[in-house]
Amino acid sequence: MYLADETWPDLGAYFEDESLAIVPLGSTEQHGPHLPEGTDHIIAEGFATAAAERTGYLRTPTINIGVSPHHRQFHGTMWVEPPVFRDYVESFTRNLAYHGIDRVIFVNAHGGNVQHLREVGRRLRDDNVIYAIEWMWNDSIPELVEELFAQPGPHGGPKETSMIQHLQPELVHDDQLEAARDGGMTSFDPQSVQKHGSRTFYDAIDNTANGVLGDQTDASAAKGEQLFEAASDQLVDLCEWLAAQPFEALMPKDHV
Template sequence: MYLADYTWPELESYFDEKSLAIVPIGSTEQHGVHLPEGTDHIIAEGLAREAATRADYLCTPTINIGVSSHHRQFPGTMWVDAPAFRSYVESLSRNLAYHGVDRIVYVNAHGGNVPHLREVGRRLYEDEVAYAIEWMWDESIPELVTELFEQNGPHAGPKETSMVWYLTENVRAEQLEEAKETGCVDLADVQTHQNGARTFYDAVGNAETGSFGDPSDASKEKGEQLFDAACAQLVELCEWIHSQEFDELMPAGPVSNASAAE
């Protein structure tokens, strides 16, 4: 169920019965010459809403802008500073907790958000406000991604292209070959590290037009496979979290020598 579609009495009934919310989070940033800048939040919202429907959990409105300054050289890319992003997500999460939600799944589709969502989750965990965890769709189905694509790519590659194709068909198919030729098909072909140190900060340093992997290997049919498999993983995750006792999800108490000896 999508929160914004319901009245407050209807939502009160949900909070009386359940304490889990799904929060889709993405970005608005360049995704090569072939994908819309809304790619990440399109994917996050699609998965979050479908999982919420399948499992009858609450899905909030989507956070569309994330930590994306590493794509800033490309026109239209939007971003917020990391502290502002963390503060916003934490405030939203505490808002949910006020209504009785004590388990939150951040359905995230942007790699730049990952460390910040995990930090927010830790803050809520340590304060014993809520059990909030970050979930990245492609990390839930790595075997399928590897099976479908020879050159997967971490950004604007065939997996994201396939997902957008399935969800919206908003793919510039005529630009796929250009994306392959002018992007970075294989990260092994560019210098990303030196003596154990990561040597780049911005995507444009490795990919002229901002895409990684071989997007010409994408298809709507592959997107459907990815979507169904990832959605099933998300539903299982939500069911597992909902089944746990809240106290078991919260931090353990201090360890002492006496308790260890016993």
């Protein structure tokens, strides 16, 4: 069920029976010369839509601009400052609580949002308002990602390329896959970009001239479909698990 497509009486019937909502979040930022700037929110919305259709749970509109200042040097990247993002998402989620939702899954496809969504979830839980958790698709199927790709990314790499080739292939510039690989950073190891144990870079461009990492030529729509189906199963299972939990069990424990 998609919230924006429903009438308010129909939504009232949902809120009487259910207490879970699925909130897709992503970003609008550069993803190299081959992928659209909407890559992250397209992926998040794809997963949220699939989970809502399979489970019947409510999906909200997508939050499609996130915390992306580390991509700001590239044309068209949009972002909001972290405190603004946190306050907006918290207000958005409290809005759901007002209507009777008491648990939310943030279906997130942008790494820059993760720590901020965790903080929002803690704020809401500490206030005993709502239980909100962040879900990231590739974190739900790490073994499959490693099996399919020698160099998956993490940004604009073959896993995201494969996903967009599956979800919206018309948006992928397939003729730019080699250029994306050759102009970016093919092999990424977090330790390789540290100095004496310190993460000394702040922006993507500090490590990759065209903004992407990984071997984009290793992508395919078939791999994207495989990833999408496997991660969708994980999200559906998470929805069902969360819906089955007593609300009291999700709230903070008492002081010892």
